Protein backbone atom coordinates (compact mmCIF):
# COMPACT_ATOMS: atom_id res chain seq x y z
CA UNK A 1 0.00 0.00 0.00
CA UNK A 2 1.37 3.43 -0.90
CA UNK A 3 1.46 6.20 1.63
CA UNK A 4 -0.54 9.16 0.43
CA UNK A 5 0.05 12.75 1.43
CA UNK A 6 -2.13 13.23 4.44
CA UNK A 7 -4.79 15.90 4.57
CA UNK A 8 -5.08 17.94 7.76
CA UNK A 9 -8.17 16.04 8.87
CA UNK A 10 -6.57 12.65 8.43
CA UNK A 11 -3.56 13.99 10.30
CA UNK A 12 -5.90 14.86 13.17
CA UNK A 13 -7.46 11.39 12.99
CA UNK A 14 -4.00 9.85 13.13
CA UNK A 15 -3.03 12.03 16.08
CA UNK A 16 -6.15 11.05 17.99
CA UNK A 17 -5.62 7.33 17.37
CA UNK A 18 -2.08 7.77 18.68
CA UNK A 19 -3.38 9.48 21.77
CA UNK A 20 -5.99 6.80 22.34
CA UNK A 21 -3.78 3.80 21.99
CA UNK A 22 -0.84 5.23 23.86
CA UNK A 23 -2.69 6.55 26.89
CA UNK A 24 -2.91 3.85 29.56
CA UNK A 25 -6.41 2.56 29.39
CA UNK A 26 -6.57 2.67 33.16
CA UNK A 27 -6.72 6.47 32.87
CA UNK A 28 -9.94 6.24 30.90
CA UNK A 29 -13.44 6.40 32.26
CA UNK A 30 -14.31 3.39 34.41
CA UNK A 31 -17.06 2.22 32.05
CA UNK A 32 -14.53 2.01 29.24
CA UNK A 33 -12.29 -0.57 30.88
CA UNK A 34 -13.95 -3.43 29.05
CA UNK A 35 -13.48 -5.04 25.69
CA UNK A 36 -15.80 -7.51 24.00
CA UNK A 37 -14.05 -9.83 21.53
CA UNK A 38 -16.32 -12.02 19.39
CA UNK A 39 -15.01 -15.21 17.78
CA UNK A 40 -15.67 -18.92 17.25
CA UNK A 41 -12.42 -20.06 18.78
CA UNK A 42 -13.49 -22.72 21.24
CA UNK A 43 -11.63 -25.93 20.32
CA UNK A 44 -8.62 -26.85 22.48
CA UNK A 45 -6.03 -25.29 20.16
CA UNK A 46 -8.19 -22.32 19.24
CA UNK A 47 -8.99 -21.41 22.85
CA UNK A 48 -5.34 -21.71 23.90
CA UNK A 49 -4.26 -19.42 21.07
CA UNK A 50 -6.99 -16.88 21.81
CA UNK A 51 -5.86 -16.90 25.41
CA UNK A 52 -2.33 -16.04 24.29
CA UNK A 53 -3.74 -12.96 22.54
CA UNK A 54 -5.60 -11.99 25.69
CA UNK A 55 -2.46 -12.40 27.84
CA UNK A 56 -0.42 -10.23 25.49
CA UNK A 57 -3.14 -7.59 25.50
CA UNK A 58 -3.37 -7.61 29.30
CA UNK A 59 0.39 -7.13 29.53
CA UNK A 60 0.35 -4.28 27.05
CA UNK A 61 -2.85 -2.64 28.33
CA UNK A 62 -3.43 -3.66 31.93
CA UNK A 63 -6.73 -3.06 33.63
CA UNK A 64 -9.19 -3.91 30.87
CA UNK A 65 -11.76 -6.60 31.51
CA UNK A 66 -12.06 -8.81 28.43
CA UNK A 67 -15.45 -10.22 27.59
CA UNK A 68 -14.70 -13.38 25.64
CA UNK A 69 -17.80 -13.70 23.46
CA UNK A 70 -17.41 -17.03 21.68
CA UNK A 71 -20.02 -19.02 19.81
CA UNK A 72 -18.84 -22.62 19.35
CA UNK A 73 -18.88 -24.25 15.92
CA UNK A 74 -15.90 -24.63 13.61
CA UNK A 75 -15.58 -22.33 10.63
CA UNK A 76 -17.93 -19.86 12.33
CA UNK A 77 -21.02 -21.68 11.04
CA UNK A 78 -22.96 -20.89 14.22
CA UNK A 79 -21.16 -17.68 15.16
CA UNK A 80 -21.76 -15.71 11.98
CA UNK A 81 -25.59 -15.79 12.15
CA UNK A 82 -25.44 -14.71 15.82
CA UNK A 83 -23.10 -11.89 14.86
CA UNK A 84 -25.35 -10.77 12.00
CA UNK A 85 -28.31 -10.56 14.38
CA UNK A 86 -26.30 -8.44 16.80
CA UNK A 87 -24.99 -6.17 14.06
CA UNK A 88 -28.40 -5.72 12.46
CA UNK A 89 -29.86 -4.98 15.91
CA UNK A 90 -27.30 -2.25 16.62
CA UNK A 91 -25.66 -4.29 19.40
CA UNK A 92 -22.15 -4.94 18.06
CA UNK A 93 -19.28 -6.47 19.97
CA UNK A 94 -16.27 -4.11 19.98
CA UNK A 95 -14.36 -6.32 17.58
CA UNK A 96 -15.04 -9.60 15.82
CA UNK A 97 -13.23 -12.29 13.88
CA UNK A 98 -13.50 -12.06 10.12
CA UNK A 99 -11.86 -13.45 7.03
CA UNK A 100 -10.67 -10.93 4.45
CA UNK A 101 -12.20 -10.69 0.98
CA UNK A 102 -15.92 -11.15 0.47
CA UNK A 103 -16.73 -11.96 4.08
CA UNK A 104 -15.24 -8.75 5.49
CA UNK A 105 -16.06 -6.40 2.64
CA UNK A 106 -19.41 -7.85 1.61
CA UNK A 107 -20.97 -8.84 4.93
CA UNK A 108 -19.58 -6.21 7.29
CA UNK A 109 -18.10 -3.22 5.47
CA UNK A 110 -20.76 -2.86 2.77
CA UNK A 111 -23.69 -2.60 5.23
CA UNK A 112 -21.69 -0.09 7.28
CA UNK A 113 -20.88 -2.18 10.37
CA UNK A 114 -17.14 -1.44 10.41
CA UNK A 115 -14.97 1.55 11.03
CA UNK A 116 -11.77 1.85 9.03
CA UNK A 117 -8.44 1.25 10.75
CA UNK A 118 -6.22 2.58 7.96
CA UNK A 119 -4.32 4.94 10.25
CA UNK A 120 -3.07 2.07 12.40
CA UNK A 121 -1.18 0.71 9.40
CA UNK A 122 0.56 4.06 8.98
CA UNK A 123 1.26 4.80 12.63
CA UNK A 124 2.75 1.37 13.33
CA UNK A 125 4.70 0.89 10.11
CA UNK A 126 2.41 -2.01 9.23
CA UNK A 127 2.52 -1.02 5.57
CA UNK A 128 5.87 -2.76 5.52
CA UNK A 129 5.22 -5.56 8.00
CA UNK A 130 2.08 -7.04 6.37
CA UNK A 131 2.05 -8.41 2.80
CA UNK A 132 0.41 -5.86 0.52
CA UNK A 133 -1.71 -8.53 -1.20
CA UNK A 134 -3.33 -9.48 2.11
CA UNK A 135 -3.95 -5.87 3.14
CA UNK A 136 -5.60 -5.28 -0.25
CA UNK A 137 -8.13 -8.01 0.55
CA UNK A 138 -9.28 -5.90 3.51
CA UNK A 139 -9.25 -2.57 1.73
CA UNK A 140 -12.04 -0.80 -0.12
CA UNK A 141 -11.75 2.64 -1.68
CA UNK A 142 -8.37 3.13 -0.01
CA UNK A 143 -9.70 2.32 3.48
CA UNK A 144 -8.54 -0.75 5.40
CA UNK A 145 -10.99 -2.44 7.75
CA UNK A 146 -9.25 -5.18 9.71
CA UNK A 147 -6.00 -6.34 11.28
CA UNK A 148 -4.76 -9.85 10.54
CA UNK A 149 -3.41 -11.98 13.32
CA UNK A 150 -2.51 -15.09 11.34
CA UNK A 151 -2.72 -16.86 8.00
CA UNK A 152 -3.93 -20.44 7.89
CA UNK A 153 -3.39 -22.82 5.04
CA UNK A 154 -6.56 -24.65 3.99
CA UNK A 155 -5.15 -27.38 1.75
CA UNK A 156 -3.23 -29.64 4.11
CA UNK A 157 -3.57 -33.42 4.30
CA UNK A 158 -2.61 -34.59 7.78
CA UNK A 159 -1.77 -38.18 8.63
CA UNK A 160 -1.05 -40.43 11.55
CA UNK A 161 2.53 -41.35 10.82
CA UNK A 162 2.74 -44.42 13.02
CA UNK A 163 -0.48 -45.87 11.66
CA UNK A 164 0.73 -45.45 8.08
CA UNK A 165 4.10 -46.97 8.93
CA UNK A 166 2.39 -49.96 10.52
CA UNK A 167 0.51 -50.46 7.27
CA UNK A 168 3.59 -50.10 5.05
CA UNK A 169 2.61 -46.70 3.66
CA UNK A 170 5.12 -43.90 3.21
CA UNK A 171 4.11 -40.43 2.15
CA UNK A 172 6.75 -38.38 0.32
CA UNK A 173 6.96 -34.61 -0.25
CA UNK A 174 4.06 -34.66 -2.68
CA UNK A 175 1.00 -36.78 -3.18
CA UNK A 176 -1.18 -37.20 -6.26
CA UNK A 177 -4.69 -38.64 -6.41
CA UNK A 178 -3.49 -42.08 -7.56
CA UNK A 179 -1.06 -42.32 -4.66
CA UNK A 180 -3.71 -41.15 -2.24
CA UNK A 181 -6.36 -43.63 -3.39
CA UNK A 182 -3.79 -46.46 -3.42
CA UNK A 183 -3.05 -45.72 0.24
CA UNK A 184 -6.78 -45.58 0.98
CA UNK A 185 -7.34 -48.99 -0.63
CA UNK A 186 -4.55 -50.55 1.37
CA UNK A 187 -6.00 -49.17 4.60
CA UNK A 188 -9.49 -50.27 3.65
CA UNK A 189 -8.26 -53.84 3.17
CA UNK A 190 -6.77 -53.64 6.65
CA UNK A 191 -10.18 -52.55 7.98
CA UNK A 192 -9.13 -48.95 8.72
CA UNK A 193 -11.23 -45.96 7.64
CA UNK A 194 -8.59 -44.05 5.70
CA UNK A 195 -10.06 -40.58 5.60
CA UNK A 196 -11.24 -38.99 8.81
CA UNK A 197 -14.00 -36.42 8.48
CA UNK A 198 -16.02 -34.64 11.15
CA UNK A 199 -18.82 -33.02 9.22
CA UNK A 200 -21.37 -32.32 11.92
CA UNK A 201 -20.68 -28.89 10.45
CA UNK A 202 -20.92 -29.43 6.67
CA UNK A 203 -18.16 -26.88 5.97
CA UNK A 204 -15.55 -29.59 6.63
CA UNK A 205 -16.85 -31.72 3.75
CA UNK A 206 -17.14 -28.59 1.64
CA UNK A 207 -13.50 -27.97 2.43
CA UNK A 208 -12.56 -31.52 1.43
CA UNK A 209 -14.26 -30.77 -1.89
CA UNK A 210 -12.59 -27.34 -2.16
CA UNK A 211 -9.16 -28.90 -1.70
CA UNK A 212 -9.94 -31.66 -4.18
CA UNK A 213 -11.23 -29.15 -6.71
CA UNK A 214 -7.99 -27.17 -6.48
CA UNK A 215 -6.07 -30.43 -6.88
CA UNK A 216 -7.72 -30.92 -10.28
CA UNK A 217 -8.17 -27.40 -11.70
CA UNK A 218 -4.91 -25.93 -10.34
CA UNK A 219 -4.28 -22.28 -9.43
CA UNK A 220 -5.19 -20.89 -12.85
CA UNK A 221 -8.44 -22.85 -12.91
CA UNK A 222 -9.19 -21.58 -9.41
CA UNK A 223 -8.89 -17.95 -10.52
CA UNK A 224 -10.90 -18.70 -13.66
CA UNK A 225 -13.70 -20.31 -11.66
CA UNK A 226 -14.08 -17.43 -9.26
CA UNK A 227 -13.80 -14.79 -11.96
CA UNK A 228 -16.46 -16.54 -14.04
CA UNK A 229 -14.12 -17.58 -16.88
CA UNK A 230 -14.46 -21.27 -16.10
CA UNK A 231 -17.94 -22.67 -15.53
CA UNK A 232 -18.92 -24.81 -12.60
CA UNK A 233 -20.01 -27.60 -14.96
CA UNK A 234 -16.63 -27.71 -16.69
CA UNK A 235 -15.34 -31.30 -17.20
CA UNK A 236 -12.46 -30.52 -14.82
CA UNK A 237 -14.87 -29.53 -12.06
CA UNK A 238 -16.87 -32.70 -12.68
CA UNK A 239 -13.68 -34.75 -12.49
CA UNK A 240 -13.02 -33.25 -9.04
CA UNK A 241 -16.59 -34.08 -8.03
CA UNK A 242 -15.91 -37.66 -9.09
CA UNK A 243 -12.83 -37.83 -6.85
CA UNK A 244 -14.79 -36.29 -4.01
CA UNK A 245 -17.50 -38.94 -4.46
CA UNK A 246 -14.88 -41.69 -4.40
CA UNK A 247 -13.43 -40.32 -1.15
CA UNK A 248 -16.78 -40.96 0.54
CA UNK A 249 -16.02 -44.72 0.33
CA UNK A 250 -13.16 -44.39 2.80
CA UNK A 251 -14.71 -42.27 5.58
CA UNK A 252 -15.15 -43.07 9.25
CA UNK A 253 -18.73 -44.24 9.79
CA UNK A 254 -19.35 -41.69 12.57
CA UNK A 255 -18.28 -38.67 10.48
CA UNK A 256 -21.59 -36.84 10.67
CA UNK A 257 -21.56 -37.02 14.48
CA UNK A 258 -18.08 -35.51 14.87
CA UNK A 259 -16.85 -31.93 14.85
CA UNK A 260 -13.67 -31.05 12.94
CA UNK A 261 -11.52 -31.21 16.06
CA UNK A 262 -13.01 -34.53 17.18
CA UNK A 263 -12.05 -35.92 13.77
CA UNK A 264 -8.49 -34.65 14.27
CA UNK A 265 -8.62 -36.34 17.68
CA UNK A 266 -9.61 -39.62 15.97
CA UNK A 267 -6.52 -39.29 13.77
CA UNK A 268 -4.31 -38.82 16.83
CA UNK A 269 -5.84 -41.92 18.39
CA UNK A 270 -5.11 -43.95 15.26
CA UNK A 271 -8.77 -44.55 14.42
CA UNK A 272 -8.37 -42.94 10.99
CA UNK A 273 -5.27 -42.30 8.91
CA UNK A 274 -5.78 -39.00 7.03
CA UNK A 275 -7.66 -35.74 7.47
CA UNK A 276 -7.81 -32.96 4.90
CA UNK A 277 -8.08 -29.86 7.02
CA UNK A 278 -6.79 -26.34 7.40
CA UNK A 279 -3.83 -25.98 9.69
CA UNK A 280 -5.91 -25.06 12.70
CA UNK A 281 -5.50 -28.86 13.04
CA UNK A 282 -1.87 -28.11 13.90
CA UNK A 283 -3.20 -26.21 16.93
CA UNK A 284 -4.86 -29.44 18.11
CA UNK A 285 -1.64 -31.43 17.67
CA UNK A 286 0.30 -28.82 19.63
CA UNK A 287 -2.32 -28.74 22.37
CA UNK A 288 -2.10 -32.57 22.66
CA UNK A 289 1.73 -32.46 22.75
CA UNK A 290 2.04 -34.54 19.59
CA UNK A 291 5.41 -34.51 17.87
CA UNK A 292 5.63 -33.27 14.26
CA UNK A 293 7.12 -35.81 11.84
CA UNK A 294 6.89 -38.49 14.49
CA UNK A 295 3.31 -38.78 15.69
CA UNK A 296 1.85 -36.96 12.76
CA UNK A 297 2.87 -35.78 9.31
CA UNK A 298 1.45 -33.58 6.57
CA UNK A 299 1.59 -33.00 2.85
CA UNK A 300 -0.35 -30.72 0.51
CA UNK A 301 -3.80 -32.12 -0.26
CA UNK A 302 -3.45 -34.36 -3.38
CA UNK A 303 -2.60 -32.37 -6.49
CA UNK A 304 -2.27 -29.01 -4.70
CA UNK A 305 1.48 -28.80 -4.27
CA UNK A 306 2.58 -25.23 -5.13
CA UNK A 307 -0.78 -23.72 -4.16
CA UNK A 308 -1.61 -22.26 -0.77
CA UNK A 309 -5.28 -21.73 0.06
CA UNK A 310 -5.30 -18.75 2.38
CA UNK A 311 -7.67 -18.75 5.35
CA UNK A 312 -6.61 -15.58 7.12
CA UNK A 313 -7.98 -14.44 10.46
CA UNK A 314 -8.51 -10.77 11.14
CA UNK A 315 -10.35 -8.59 13.62
CA UNK A 316 -12.49 -5.55 12.92
CA UNK A 317 -13.41 -2.32 14.69
CA UNK A 318 -17.17 -1.99 15.09
CA UNK A 319 -18.84 1.20 14.08
CA UNK A 320 -20.27 2.47 17.35
CA UNK A 321 -18.02 0.12 19.36
CA UNK A 322 -19.09 0.37 23.00
CA UNK A 323 -15.42 0.47 24.07
CA UNK A 324 -13.64 2.07 21.18
CA UNK A 325 -10.37 2.92 22.93
CA UNK A 326 -9.98 -0.61 24.23
CA UNK A 327 -10.85 -1.98 20.79
CA UNK A 328 -8.23 0.16 19.05
CA UNK A 329 -5.69 -0.99 21.61
CA UNK A 330 -6.73 -4.61 20.90
CA UNK A 331 -6.10 -4.16 17.19
CA UNK A 332 -2.77 -2.52 17.87
CA UNK A 333 -1.90 -5.38 20.20
CA UNK A 334 -2.84 -8.27 17.88
CA UNK A 335 -0.87 -6.63 15.08
CA UNK A 336 2.25 -6.48 17.25
CA UNK A 337 5.13 -8.92 16.87
CA UNK A 338 4.71 -10.07 20.46
CA UNK A 339 1.12 -11.12 19.92
CA UNK A 340 1.77 -12.78 16.57
CA UNK A 341 4.71 -14.74 17.96
CA UNK A 342 2.65 -15.90 20.95
CA UNK A 343 -0.56 -16.72 19.10
CA UNK A 344 0.46 -18.48 15.90
CA UNK A 345 2.60 -21.33 17.30
CA UNK A 346 -0.50 -22.39 19.26
CA UNK A 347 -3.04 -21.74 16.49
CA UNK A 348 -1.25 -23.42 13.58
CA UNK A 349 -1.37 -20.37 11.33
CA UNK A 350 1.70 -18.46 10.25
CA UNK A 351 2.02 -14.87 11.40
CA UNK A 352 0.54 -12.33 9.03
CA UNK A 353 3.59 -10.14 9.71
CA UNK A 354 6.61 -11.18 7.73
CA UNK A 355 9.17 -9.73 10.18
CA UNK A 356 8.73 -12.15 13.10
CA UNK A 357 11.41 -14.26 14.74
CA UNK A 358 11.12 -17.49 12.74
CA UNK A 359 13.15 -19.47 15.26
CA UNK A 360 10.14 -19.39 17.58
CA UNK A 361 8.23 -21.69 15.24
CA UNK A 362 8.27 -25.47 14.85
CA UNK A 363 8.82 -27.77 11.87
CA UNK A 364 5.28 -27.46 10.58
CA UNK A 365 5.37 -23.68 10.64
CA UNK A 366 8.76 -23.59 8.93
CA UNK A 367 7.28 -25.66 6.10
CA UNK A 368 4.19 -23.48 5.90
CA UNK A 369 6.09 -20.16 6.01
CA UNK A 370 8.37 -21.41 3.29
CA UNK A 371 5.54 -22.51 1.05
CA UNK A 372 3.60 -19.28 1.66
CA UNK A 373 6.59 -17.45 0.19
CA UNK A 374 6.84 -19.78 -2.82
CA UNK A 375 3.30 -20.79 -3.75
CA UNK A 376 0.31 -19.41 -5.62
CA UNK A 377 -1.81 -17.79 -2.91
CA UNK A 378 -5.52 -18.43 -3.40
CA UNK A 379 -8.58 -17.31 -1.42
CA UNK A 380 -10.86 -19.91 0.16
CA UNK A 381 -14.50 -20.11 -0.85
CA UNK A 382 -15.54 -22.28 2.09
CA UNK A 383 -14.10 -19.69 4.49
CA UNK A 384 -15.82 -16.75 2.86
CA UNK A 385 -13.00 -15.09 0.98
CA UNK A 386 -13.43 -15.99 -2.68
CA UNK A 387 -17.16 -15.51 -3.23
CA UNK A 388 -20.22 -13.82 -1.73
CA UNK A 389 -21.91 -15.41 1.29
CA UNK A 390 -24.81 -16.66 -0.84
CA UNK A 391 -22.46 -18.74 -2.99
CA UNK A 392 -20.61 -20.05 0.08
CA UNK A 393 -23.96 -21.19 1.48
CA UNK A 394 -25.04 -22.70 -1.85
CA UNK A 395 -21.82 -24.71 -1.95
CA UNK A 396 -22.49 -26.07 1.54
CA UNK A 397 -26.04 -27.02 0.53
CA UNK A 398 -24.89 -28.64 -2.72
CA UNK A 399 -22.25 -30.65 -0.84
CA UNK A 400 -24.88 -31.84 1.66
CA UNK A 401 -27.07 -33.07 -1.21
CA UNK A 402 -24.15 -34.62 -3.12
CA UNK A 403 -22.96 -36.70 -0.19
CA UNK A 404 -26.36 -38.41 -0.28
CA UNK A 405 -27.12 -38.66 -4.02
CA UNK A 406 -23.57 -38.58 -5.54
CA UNK A 407 -25.13 -37.02 -8.62
CA UNK A 408 -22.35 -35.08 -10.36
CA UNK A 409 -24.70 -33.34 -12.80
CA UNK A 410 -26.99 -31.98 -10.09
CA UNK A 411 -23.98 -30.88 -8.04
CA UNK A 412 -22.50 -29.02 -11.02
CA UNK A 413 -25.84 -27.50 -12.01
CA UNK A 414 -26.48 -26.27 -8.47
CA UNK A 415 -23.16 -24.44 -8.53
CA UNK A 416 -23.74 -23.01 -12.02
CA UNK A 417 -27.06 -21.66 -10.78
CA UNK A 418 -25.56 -20.31 -7.54
CA UNK A 419 -22.80 -18.54 -9.49
CA UNK A 420 -25.41 -16.91 -11.74
CA UNK A 421 -27.46 -15.78 -8.76
CA UNK A 422 -24.54 -14.40 -6.79
CA UNK A 423 -23.34 -12.61 -9.96
CA UNK A 424 -26.66 -10.83 -10.14
CA UNK A 425 -26.41 -9.69 -6.49
CA UNK A 426 -22.81 -8.43 -6.74
Ligand code: GAL
Nearest residue numbers: 074075076280311312313383
Ligand atom coordinates in the same frame (compact mmCIF):
# COMPACT_ATOMS: atom_id res chain seq x y z
C1 GAL B 1 -11.72 -20.94 10.15
C2 GAL B 1 -10.87 -19.95 10.91
C3 GAL B 1 -9.82 -20.65 11.70
C4 GAL B 1 -10.35 -21.84 12.48
C5 GAL B 1 -11.34 -22.68 11.66
C6 GAL B 1 -12.04 -23.78 12.46
O1 GAL B 1 -12.76 -20.29 9.50
O2 GAL B 1 -10.27 -19.06 10.02
O3 GAL B 1 -9.17 -19.76 12.56
O4 GAL B 1 -10.92 -21.34 13.63
O5 GAL B 1 -12.29 -21.88 11.04
O6 GAL B 1 -12.88 -23.26 13.43
